[in-house]
Amino acid sequence: MRFTPIIASFVLATCSHGQHIVEILPPDGFEACSPRDLSTSGDVVVGNASGTGSRFAAFRWTPDTGSEVLPGLPGLPAKWASAVSADGRTILGSVESEFGEVAVVLWQADGSIERLDLPTSFVRISGIGLSEDGTVAAGFGVDADDSVRAWRWTRQDGVRVLPLPAGTSVVIPLALSGDGSSITGFVRTATSALGAPFRWTEQSGFE
Amino acid sequence: MPPGSEGVQPRAASFSGNLIVGDWFSDALCLFPYAWSADRGFIELPPAGPELAFGSGSVSPDGTVWIDRPSDGALLWREDLGLYEFEDVLEARGVRLSSLRTNYISNISPDGTAIIGLSDDRPHAGSGVDRAWLITNFAIPTDCPPDTDLNGTLDAFDFLAFLDRFAEGDLRADLDGDGELTGADLVAFQAAFDAGC
Structure with missing residues (x-):
């Protein structure tokens, strides 16, 4: 049984300390949703919805609207939502055409969608983290030779692809710190096929 | 990397990036949670029982590490x-979680007060999907040992909850840390309760 289509969530419990648990139901037409990130207050949750036939869509949930599929660009439906700024007004994710063209985008609260200017040499790209103020983003791109590189975008300087550390061909960033200053993830090397962790900062580079 | 590990995968970082949590892999490809800080390197997390944890997937601003468990509710740990x-x-x-579990x-x-996750409780047989949830206004437990029921206040219910643990042989009632439950633990609880938090 699924509750009200008007507000696609319901409060399961509250208590005297004001703590609430709410089930987040998927957008209409989808079977499940996987939350990925949330604003400071918890009033904005973003993630991925899935349906039959390997259908995926980026969604945003708020208490007022429930889960809604985010808008895409022409020919590029919204596919993933990875991160949201602390105030909930900026969302990082990607849009993807049925032919596999992918773009990393920022959805803004005013309804605008900003496409990040990532190198066209990447055959696959993904955004993984957004700083709390929404001005720094990070992700990775796959080159035609299957090497994987991390990238970092700042509102001020645009996209910068980070160099591959010596001896590696795969750098997977997994988290961006809240202030946007450091990226953590793992690298694959000849001696560590399962991955070795790294942290990157502007000051120290890879360590 | 931790001794004996075959690989390490970070999964989340604190605001400053100075505390990182994730999984490390044993040679049998079992996953174990870890925390790493810039000051101390790898921090061993305590065992959570035979069916153990899955991996540490999130970290709160105060350094609380959240540990997923596929077959049970999540754990939270702070040093x-x-x-x-x-x-x-x-x-x-x-x-009341109703039929939800906090597995992941x-x-x-x-600010650590709102949490999102997944429950692997699947009420509809064959549905094959996890259920998503959001908790708001959450507060990490304070460092107050006599607050046995973790509700943030000291009252008679803490005493009753402590006695329950003591009666059940639960070593969380071993307040003097000698590995046994004795009258000294009752005295230690009374002293801590009287001292307040």
């Missing part, structure tokens, strides 16, 4: 507080 069952904390505060923590809000 000065030790290990807690997340669902025990919620239950102590009157939050997907993310924590920047």
Whole structure:
């Protein structure tokens, strides 16, 4: 049984300390949703919805609207939502055409969608983290030779692809710190096929 | 990397990036949670029982590490507080989870008060999907040993909860840390309760 289509969530419990648990139901037409990130207050949750036939869509949930599929660009439906700024007004994710063209985008609260200017040499790209103020983003791109590189975008300087550390061909960033200053993830090397962790900062580079 | 590990995978970082949590892999490809700080390197997290944890997937601003468990509710751990069952904390505060479980923590809000995750309870047979949830206004338990029921206040219910643990042989009632439950633990509880938090 699924509750009200008007507000696609319901409060399961509250208590005297004001703590609430709410089930987040998927957008209409989808079977499940996987939350990925949330604003400071918890009033904005973003993630991925899935349906039959390997259908995926980026969604945003708020208490007022429930889960809604985010808008895409022409020919590029919204596919993933990875991160949201602390105030909930900026969302990082990607849009993807049925032919596999992918773009990393920022959805803004005013309804605008900003496409990040990532190198066209990447055959696959993904955004993984957004700083709390929404001005720094990070992700990775796959080159035609299957090497994987991390990238970092700042509102001020645009996209910068980070160099591959010596001896590696795969750098997977997994988290961006809240202030946007450091990226953590793992690298694959000849001696560590399962991955070795790294942290990157502007000051120290890879360590 | 931790001794004996075959690989390490970070999964989340604190605001400053100075505390990182994730999984490390044994040679049998079992996953174990870890925390790493810039000051101390790898920090060993305490064992959570035979069916153990899956991996640490999130970290709160105060350094609380959240540990997923596929077959049970998530754990939360902080160095000065030790290990807690997340669902025990919620239950102590009157939050009824209904049929939801807190198996997987997907993310924590920047101030640590809102949490999103997945429940692998699947009420519809064959549905094959996890259920998503959001908890708001959450507060990490304070470092107050006599607050046995974790509700943030000291009252008679803490004493009753302590006696229950003592009667059941639960070593969390071993307040003097000697590995046994004795009258000294009752005295230690009374002293801590009287001292307040």
